[in-house]
Structure formats: structure tokens, C-alpha cells
Amino acid sequence: MTPQVAKFVREINQRLPAYGSVQGASEDLRSFMQDVMGPLSAENEANLAEAMRLVEASLQSVEILRRNSLVKVRQDWYSGPSSVDPHWAALKGYLLNEKGWGEDSVRSIDEASTEVVSLLANPGEGQFRCRGLVVGYVQSGKTANMTGVIAKAVDAGYNLIVIFGGVTNKLRAQTQRRLQSDIVDRHRHLWQLYTTPADDGDFIRPPNNGQFTMPVPGRAQLVVMKKEGTRLKAFLDAVEHTPATVLRSLKTLIIDDECDQASVNAGRKEYDITEINRAIRKIIRALPAVSYVGYTATPFANVFINPFPVSKDELDDLYPEDFITALERPEGYFGAREVFGFDPDDADRDEGQSAGRDMVRAIPAKEVALLRSVHSSKTFQPKVTPALERALIWFLLTCALRRRRGHGTSHMTMLVHTSQLVAQHENMAVEIRAWLSQNSDALSAGHGAIWQTAVDVWEDETSRVRPERTETVSVIDLLPLLVEAIQALEVVVENGVSDKRLDYTGAPKTYIVVGGSVLARGLTLEGLCVSFFLRTSKQYDTLLQMGRWFGFRHGYADLPRLWSTQDLIANFRALAHIEEEIRQDISEYKLRKATPQEFAVKVRAIPGLAITSAAKMRYARKTSISFEGKHIQTIRFDHLKDGIVLDNWAAAAHLVDAAHAKGIYEEGRGVFKDVPIEAVRQFLNSYDICRAHLDLKREMLLNYLDVAADKLSKWNVAVVSPREGVLSSKPLGFLGAVHTSVRSRLAEPSEYADVKALMSKRDILVDVDDRQMQKGEEWRALKSRRPDKPLLLIYPIEARSEPKNGGKARVALGAVDDLIGFGIVFPGELDRAGAYWAVELDVPTPEQLEDDGELEEELVDV
Structure with missing residues (x-):
């Protein structure tokens, strides 16, 4: 294969997803070359024909054999076990x-x-x-x-x-x-x-x-x-x-x-x-x-x-x-969806389900300094803080409840990981043992201040997560079993130098495990129910592997809890989405009919986090920055910062006036059609996106708008306002005061408000004639019914926004004033939003391989 033919092969393969056939992709390449170079020479025509032949041959040598995998064609040798295996x-x-x-x-x-x-x-x-x-x-x-x-x-x-x-x-x-x-x-x-x-x-x-x-x-x-x-x-x-x-x-x-x-x-x-x-x-x-x-x-x-x-x-x-x-998500798996939630179909009617089970507890920032040393100090003495005390009590109560549920022959474990320093593991274990020694008698007897704390923890936790089974159990009912749990409890240190190690091979164990890196990958903690986790990382892979709290929780899926820092919780929420994107990328193999050597898995970048170590990223290259076919939405807000809240409202009011002046207004729907991109760009440039939006940055949006300006020249803009509700405190441009939507926030203490979801599925059809949704219709199907035009949705949000249900997963928004959120539905085939990294898949030519070999010899000789 000559270098020119190899280049044509790459160009055709890059166009295949858009055209679906080698012929269509080749014609587009020919048209592009003719626009740049004029009529093709006979040599280039021959090279292009050879490239078409090679691409067609490569596609014929790829076969989708199975539901989740893509492989090169080979002998179909194994169809499953036989009765005599x-x-x-x-x-x-x-x-x-x-x-x-x-x-x-x-x-x-x-x-x-x-x-x-x-x-x-x-x-x-x-x-x-x-x-x-x-x-x-x-x-x-x-x-x-x-x-x-x-x-x-x-x-x-x-x-x-x-x-x-x-x-x-x-x-x-x-x-x-x-x-x-x-x-x-x-x-x-x-x-x-x-x-x-x-x-x-x-x-x-x-x-x-x-x-x-x-x-x-x-x-x-x-x-x-x-x-x-x-x-x-x-x-x-x-x-x-x-x-x-x-x-x-x-x-x-x-x-x-x-x-x-x-x-x-x-x-x-x-x-x-x-x-x-x-x-x-x-x-x-x-x-x-x-x-x-x-x-x-x-x-x-x-x-x-x-x-x-x-x-x-x-x-x-x-x-x-x-x-x-x-691998498919196993039945009964307890993972990121359960802990960190999912995107709801209808944000207006979401009663807190999308927040996940209310299992995550934020450790107050003021306690962190009492739990781990900022410096590598062997003499630092950690404390059993109020958050750790509640975690310990909840673990003991879950051990009692699981015994009541018939799990007495099962292992039960709590993880405490506050430091990477080996010396700190033993210090923390000493403190936990001292706390148990001080409080075990009162807990076993059911009296004193610590018992009242246990009652409060029980009532709080059982009210925040729906019980897995129908049972009426009071904390008093658990007292005899709580005594059993305390008597069986062992506090062990598990790290690279510890003498006494975890042992799940014999009789059932009730463990509080204090440890370090050995607990952050691979090692299974049997019956893990409570995790108290402070360690953080700036790498995706390390963070996800630290999720020891995921797994199977048969018979006690209502009991697991995670205590961690707000930053770590926010990072996990973002990574849960990226993890699913990678699985979708792998499933795209069969749609694109490509082998792993022909189609690289892409990984979305999050500002401030590394995907993996720099050395392992050596061959990763920044790839598409595209929002094509994507829908995005603001879900995190600087709700307590007056200047940002007021400026964002002003930006939306200015957009409404500009859209009214330059577009076509359909009053019944609150839709402005054919608004020029300049008005949208000015709004996005003026709008201050919360910095906690790890995967949505203003610069990304503006760069994409500039690159795709030709096909995004005209927009539809809609103000999503309910027919009833509290009127906004300020006018939204010429529309005046508008009804505001209710978006309560997740009940996690932080400087910003996370509303989990802003858009509802029905919103993306606000500017089309056929707005009837079929039951279970997915986002992608709904987008296919849209015109080839971007849609900008503006959401006025009530400042107070009390949650609609009585649960504790959400609390009132409590903003300083009414907020403005926005969503965008981009036209086109679904790509992936933001900056992505993928390995380079350009096959070297024989000449390049020879050159590389010479380079290696020179380096070895030196």
C-alpha cells in the first residue's frame, strides 16, 4: 500500500459513519479533493479506486458475531458448553x-x-x-x-x-x-x-x-x-x-x-x-x-x-x-446508578428518584482536618468525629438488623479509609477501638447520650431510604442483636505491612477494616455495608477503583451508606456518566462495523482530573470537540452568589428581547423561531456556568458554535415556563414576570446547588408540531423527530423551590433570587460532547516502520 492510498483509506474510513457506505464516503472525498485541487489526475483516480477496494475488503473481513462484542472474522469455533463438559x-x-x-x-x-x-x-x-x-x-x-x-x-x-x-x-x-x-x-x-x-x-x-x-x-x-x-x-x-x-x-x-x-x-x-x-x-x-x-x-x-x-x-x-x-450490568448489582442516581425523564415531576437512593453523606469540611493529616506526620492523632461516630453507629445497627433478617452466617464489614499513610491506619484503629471501649456498655444497655444518638441515627437513616422488605422494626427491637454484633466485632488494619490480615475463609466475621491502598483495588470486602472514605485522587481510574462500596447486596440493598467529602461525591457523579459513555462506545463497534484497531474508544475529559497516569496517556490524542446530536443542560448553580444570579437573569432577559426582535415569536408555545446564532452566542458568553460543572464549560460551547457556525446559523429559542406557579421576582425581557419552575436541590451540603436534572423529555419537542410522546420513547428517538435546527431552552427557576415530596434526598433550593438554567438540543447524529481522548489508529506505512527502527537503533547505541 502506497502512502497516498493509505491516506485515502483513512479519509474514507473517517467519512463512513456519516455516509454509511464506502461509495458515499468515497464520493464525498472525491468532491472535497476536486474543490481543492480541481479534476483528479489519473494517478489519484487509480489510488482512490484502490483505497475503495481495500476499505470494502476490510469491511467484508469484519463480522458482528455477538451482542456486545466486535471481532475480526475467524472460525466460528465455540457456541457454548456441551452436556459432557x-x-x-x-x-x-x-x-x-x-x-x-x-x-x-x-x-x-x-x-x-x-x-x-x-x-x-x-x-x-x-x-x-x-x-x-x-x-x-x-x-x-x-x-x-x-x-x-x-x-x-x-x-x-x-x-x-x-x-x-x-x-x-x-x-x-x-x-x-x-x-x-x-x-x-x-x-x-x-x-x-x-x-x-x-x-x-x-x-x-x-x-x-x-x-x-x-x-x-x-x-x-x-x-x-x-x-x-x-x-x-x-x-x-x-x-x-x-x-x-x-x-x-x-x-x-x-x-x-x-x-x-x-x-x-x-x-x-x-x-x-x-x-x-x-x-x-x-x-x-x-x-x-x-x-x-x-x-x-x-x-x-x-x-x-x-x-x-x-x-x-x-x-x-x-x-x-x-x-x-x-459485560452487561448484572442482575442485582448495586452500583453508581443506585448510589449517585440517573437522569429522569421528567424533571418537573421527579420526586427525588433520580437522586439515587439517599445513601451518600457528606463529611463536613471542618471535620476533615481532624481525620487526616495534611502533612506526612506519623504523630498525628485522628479523632472519632461526629460524622465518623454516626457511621460507626449505623454500621452496628445494620449488623443487628441483618442478624434479624437471617444473615447471621454472613460476613459484615465497614471500611474506614482516611489516609494513605500506613502509620495513620494504626492510629485510626486505636481511636476506633477506644471509642468502642468507651461506648459499648451504654449501647448494649440502651441508655445514655450515645444511645440517644443511636436512636437519632436509626430514625434518620431508616426514614431516608425505603426498607427493602416490609418490616416494622424499632431500635429497641434490635438491642439483643446489637449486643451480639458488638461482641463479634473486630477492628483490623489491612495494609501492606499489617500482621493481622482479613480472613473471610472461616466463620462469619464482623469487621471494621481500617486500611490504605490495598483496599482501593481488587480486594473484595465481604458484606461491605458502610464506607467512611476520605482518600481522593486526580485520576479517573483510581477514583472508580476506590468504589469498594459497589457490588451485590442481596437482602440488604437498603442499608449501605457512604460517608465522603463533597468534592469526591461530585467527581463520582460525573464519572458515573463517563463510565456509561465508554460502554456505549464499545457497543458502537457493531454499528460502525470496525475492529478495535479501526475504531478507538473515546474517553471524555473532565477539567481538573486526569484520565490515567501521564505515562499511560503517551499515545492518547485529543480528538473531537463536538456537541452534534447531543443534549446538554445546566444542573449545578452558584445559587448563593448575588452577582452571578443577577447577571445570568439579565443575560436571559437580553436574549428574550433579542429573540423577539430578530426571530419569529409563537406566543402560545413561548417559542422564538429562526433566532440568529449571534444572539445565542452573546447569551452563552454572558452566562456564568457554575465551576462545579466538571463536564460543561462555556469555552467548549463557544468554540463549538464558532466551528459549526454555518450549520447552526438559525436557532429556535423557548422559555420553559409552567402555566401555574410563583411569578418571577423580575421581568424576563419583554415577557415580563413569568411563572417559575420548581427545582429542589440534592440534600448535600456544598457551596453550589445540584438539581440533578433540568430538562424533561417532552421539552425537546416544544418547537415541533407533533409533540405526542410514546410511552418509553427514548431521547434519541425524540430527537429524530426534530427539525435540523438547534434548540435553546431557558428555564426560570423559583428561588425557594421546596421539594414536592417529603423525602430527605432533596431540600429547598434556597437561592438568593430566581435562577436561570438552560438546555440545548443540538441537531445531527449523536457524537459525544466536550473534549475527548483516544489512541491514534493510523497504521504506519512500511517506510515509517523502517524509519522508527533506525531511530530505535540510534537510541540503543547511545
Whole structure:
């Protein structure tokens, strides 16, 4: 392929989403070139024809095989387990009969694991190298999917299973125990183990001449190891000392758990390959038949790996070029939707459901300094503050209630994570033990000031979240069970140097766990119900992984609570949306008919937060800044700042007058049609968007308006005002006083007001003739009924805005004056709003690869 043909191929592929056919995309490219260069030369016509042929061929070599995945065409070798497969049948029976999983949950694992196995290379082939990525949810049962994949892969012919089980002994041992109990112990005679569940049971060179043994038909070999340099080197040594006849018989499945951690090259330059990344790449290179699958809930680093590294033929990198698949949200999963809410269909009638369950408690800023040291001080003595005291009491009460609900044989855990400093973990544990010693007798006896606090906590918390089951329970009813919980309680420290470790392998435990980074990734805290969390991070992946409070809460989904800082809560709300966008991006593969090497997953940027570490972003490039097909809305307001509130109202009043003067006013609807973009731009330039809007910035909007000015030259503008309600305190331009909408705010103490949602679905049809909505009609379907014209919606909001229901998820807005919010519905096909980052997918030409090789040699020589 010549450089010119390669360029034409890229241009056609970029146009494909808009035109849907190679012919249409090619004609658009030809038209563009003719506008710039005049009639095409015979050479360019030939190059364009060759590029069309190559693109059409590439599309024919891509096939959508499964619901959530996109892969390159290959032999359709696996359609699911057979009735005689021993490992999956045993695992399925174990999940149903021993672990008590429901039929629906097991069916979900069955379907998802079958999909992943079908994406692997066929172990019946002599040589293969497959690389993929599986994206799950934090604490969502990724291990269950992995066990299903392993069982079915072994049944299908894979005979060497290698698990990279985290970067700590604790995580590795936890993974090994899980695999042994779920799979190996079902048919122990069919497995050869190179590692054990002990903390020191990691991989070492095998005793038989330091090599792997010839696989026995129907049996499999298992390695569960840390991602640590010496262990990986030992494994590579074993592979390199294994005779070629044995290697050719090994069909290896490598599963890299938490594959965004340590596996991705984080060297400052591409040539500075980090030790673990280099070791994994060498292992894959040394094995003649290997499928490598990374599992993660935070794939940011993995989708930014360079797909075309220098000297790829010599040492390949870990970009998931064969497939990326997203696991479906499991039934019964307790995640961001439950904790942080969702966008309602009707903001006017939202009774607080969109706020999520009222489970998040903001730690007052004045208490933070008493809980953690600003400096790395070993002598700092944290305090049990009022917020921590309420969290401790609520945990004890939940333990009592769960015992009443029949969960006495289950583990129950509270997480306290206030500092990254090891010394502070023990200091905090000492304070919590002292608090328990001081208050346990009074709580057990049901008297004194601390008991009254417990009564207040019980009444407050049970009134804020609807009980999961119908039961009338008073705090007095729980007193005997509260005594049991206190007697069973252990306060343990879990960090890299602690002696006494968490142990969920025996009798049921009631734990308060104080810890650090080891609790922020991978480690499962069984029965986690209460989290008191202060640690923060400036990186998406670290923040999401810290969400240990997500997971499955069967029988007590009404009880979990999270105490954290307001900033961390706000960041999590924004990240919950970005996480869903990535999953939508992965699902777009099948719509665009592209492989992971042809269509890069995009990740939206949030000002002030890094997506992942800078080294892992080395090949990420800023991509589209577009609002095409998007709807946006202001949901956060500086409601207590007089100047901003008054100026924003004045900006809206000026817009209304300008729209009246320059557009066509339809009084019955409150709609101004064909308003020039200049009036809209002036409004947006004058409007002060709250800084807490992490994903909506004025500069983004204005830049997009300038870039897309030609197709956004005329706007429809509507004032969304109810027919009844409180009149505004000031006139809104020539309209005078208008009825204001009620938008109460989330009950979280902060300097700004978060109303969660401003727009309702019906609002986006305010300027069209057919405004009848079908039940369940989605935003995208409604937008398709709109004219090809942007719509600006202005919302006057009542200053007081009392919540419409009596719940505690929302409180009165309490603004200094009436507010102005706005929403915009942009025309066009749905892209993604704001600044995005994606890896560069331009395939290097042979000439470029040669040049890069020369550059590498020069650097090595130096």
C-alpha cells in the first residue's frame, strides 16, 4: 500500500459513519479533493479506486458475531458448553447448589462467559496469538465471569491457565482460593497446580528441571501469580526451558485481572518499557499458542496503548486488537446508578428518584482536618468525629438488623479509609477501638447520650431510604442483636505491612477494616455495608477503583451508606456518566462495523482530573470537540452568589428581547423561531456556568458554535415556563414576570446547588408540531423527530423551590433570587460532547516502520 492510498483509506474510513457506505464516503472525498485541487489526475483516480477496494475488503473481513462484542472474522469455533463438559457442569452445579445463586444469575454468567470464550482463539489450531479486553463494573462479579471462562476454555481444549492476580500477595491468594473452590476442587484430579492459596504460594520454577510438563489430555495446569518482576521472570524462564515438543502442546489462556494496573507500559518513553510490561510481552512472545485477555472495570489505560509500537514484530504490546467486550450490568448489582442516581425523564415531576437512593453523606469540611493529616506526620492523632461516630453507629445497627433478617452466617464489614499513610491506619484503629471501649456498655444497655444518638441515627437513616422488605422494626427491637454484633466485632488494619490480615475463609466475621491502598483495588470486602472514605485522587481510574462500596447486596440493598467529602461525591457523579459513555462506545463497534484497531474508544475529559497516569496517556490524542446530536443542560448553580444570579437573569432577559426582535415569536408555545446564532452566542458568553460543572464549560460551547457556525446559523429559542406557579421576582425581557419552575436541590451540603436534572423529555419537542410522546420513547428517538435546527431552552427557576415530596434526598433550593438554567438540543447524529481522548489508529506505512527502527537503533547505541 502506497502512502497516498493509505491516506485515502483513512479519509474514507473517517467519512463512513456519516455516509454509511464506502461509495458515499468515497464520493464525498472525491468532491472535497476536486474543490481543492480541481479534476483528479489519473494517478489519484487509480489510488482512490484502490483505497475503495481495500476499505470494502476490510469491511467484508469484519463480522458482528455477538451482542456486545466486535471481532475480526475467524472460525466460528465455540457456541457454548456441551452436556459432557466436566468443568462448566461442575461449576454451574456448585453455584446453584452450594453458593445458592439464583437461576437468572447463573444464566447470566453462562451467557457472558460463552461470549468471551467464543472470542478467544481456537485451541485446536497449532499456533495463535489473540489479545482482548473485557470491561466489567467495579465489584460486579468479574471473577465469576473469569471462572466461567476458565471452566469452558479448559473444556474446549486450553490446557495451561495463567492468572495474573493483582500486585499483592493478598490479592493473588484471594484469587487462587476463589479459583480452587469454584473450579479446581470440583475435579481436583484433572488439575496440576504450580501455585497455592498461601500468602507465599506464588509461582516458582517447577522442580522438574524448571520446566512445564507435557499436558495430559483432559487435564489442565494452573498458575496464579502476582504481576511482579521476579515472578514473571521465573515464569518466563520456565517457558524458555520447556522443550519445544511440550511448548507446541500447550494451549495457553492468560487472564490478566486488573489489567490496567502495572501491565500497561508506563515508561516515560516508548523505549523505556517498564519491567512488568516487558515481562508480560516476552511471555506472550515465547508461547506459540496463547490467548491474552485483560479484565478491568477501568479500561482507560488499556484503550490508550499504542496499537503499532516500534518493532512490533520483535516484541508486541498489549493493545486488545482482536476484541473488546463489555459485560452487561448484572442482575442485582448495586452500583453508581443506585448510589449517585440517573437522569429522569421528567424533571418537573421527579420526586427525588433520580437522586439515587439517599445513601451518600457528606463529611463536613471542618471535620476533615481532624481525620487526616495534611502533612506526612506519623504523630498525628485522628479523632472519632461526629460524622465518623454516626457511621460507626449505623454500621452496628445494620449488623443487628441483618442478624434479624437471617444473615447471621454472613460476613459484615465497614471500611474506614482516611489516609494513605500506613502509620495513620494504626492510629485510626486505636481511636476506633477506644471509642468502642468507651461506648459499648451504654449501647448494649440502651441508655445514655450515645444511645440517644443511636436512636437519632436509626430514625434518620431508616426514614431516608425505603426498607427493602416490609418490616416494622424499632431500635429497641434490635438491642439483643446489637449486643451480639458488638461482641463479634473486630477492628483490623489491612495494609501492606499489617500482621493481622482479613480472613473471610472461616466463620462469619464482623469487621471494621481500617486500611490504605490495598483496599482501593481488587480486594473484595465481604458484606461491605458502610464506607467512611476520605482518600481522593486526580485520576479517573483510581477514583472508580476506590468504589469498594459497589457490588451485590442481596437482602440488604437498603442499608449501605457512604460517608465522603463533597468534592469526591461530585467527581463520582460525573464519572458515573463517563463510565456509561465508554460502554456505549464499545457497543458502537457493531454499528460502525470496525475492529478495535479501526475504531478507538473515546474517553471524555473532565477539567481538573486526569484520565490515567501521564505515562499511560503517551499515545492518547485529543480528538473531537463536538456537541452534534447531543443534549446538554445546566444542573449545578452558584445559587448563593448575588452577582452571578443577577447577571445570568439579565443575560436571559437580553436574549428574550433579542429573540423577539430578530426571530419569529409563537406566543402560545413561548417559542422564538429562526433566532440568529449571534444572539445565542452573546447569551452563552454572558452566562456564568457554575465551576462545579466538571463536564460543561462555556469555552467548549463557544468554540463549538464558532466551528459549526454555518450549520447552526438559525436557532429556535423557548422559555420553559409552567402555566401555574410563583411569578418571577423580575421581568424576563419583554415577557415580563413569568411563572417559575420548581427545582429542589440534592440534600448535600456544598457551596453550589445540584438539581440533578433540568430538562424533561417532552421539552425537546416544544418547537415541533407533533409533540405526542410514546410511552418509553427514548431521547434519541425524540430527537429524530426534530427539525435540523438547534434548540435553546431557558428555564426560570423559583428561588425557594421546596421539594414536592417529603423525602430527605432533596431540600429547598434556597437561592438568593430566581435562577436561570438552560438546555440545548443540538441537531445531527449523536457524537459525544466536550473534549475527548483516544489512541491514534493510523497504521504506519512500511517506510515509517523502517524509519522508527533506525531511530530505535540510534537510541540503543547511545
